[in-house]
Amino acid sequence: xFIVAGSLYVDPDGRDAYLASCVETVRQARSAxxxxxxxxxxxxxxxxxxxxxxxxxxxxxxxxxRGSGPSEEQTVAILGAEVHRYRISGVEAP
Numbered sequence: 001x002f003i004v005a006g007s008l009y010v011d012p013d014g015r016d017a018y019l020a021s022c023v024e025t026v027r028q029a030r031s032a033x034x035x036x037x038x039x040x041x042x043x044x045x046x047x048x049x050x051x052x053x054x055x056x057x058x059x060x061x062x063x064x065x066r067g068s069g070p071s072e073e074q075t076v077a078i079l080g081a082e083v084h085r086y087r088i089s090g091v092e093a094p
Contacts, residue, residue: 001036001091004054004062006083012047018077019050029054034061052083 010018022040029038036055043049056062 001055001057001088002059003086003088004052004056004083005086006052006081007043008050008052008078008083009048009080010050010077011079014077015042015048015050018074021071021074029065032061032065034058035065048079 019040019042026038026040029035034057036057037053038055039051039053041051043051054062
């Protein structure tokens with residue numbers, strides 16, 4: 001299992017439109033084989049920041065879902081990104 005998490009940066013004036021364009025992607029991801037969780041959300045403090053959180057069972061399942069990746073509109077809207085994959089060696093209650 002692994003987590004993909006981080007931040008995307010977009011023009012603050014276009015953040016709501018960007019997030020609206022992600023709704024169907026989130027729906028599809030959450031129903032994809034191997035997807036444990038998938039969320040894209042507005043940051044509460046930084047107006048141009050979008051927080052990304054994904055949890056997947058295997059690399060192959062993530063790659064199968066990704067396919068061609070984000071739409072061209074989404075790619076153009078991203079001004080910066082800091083997203084990483086984190087390998088999970090164990091899970092325990094907080």
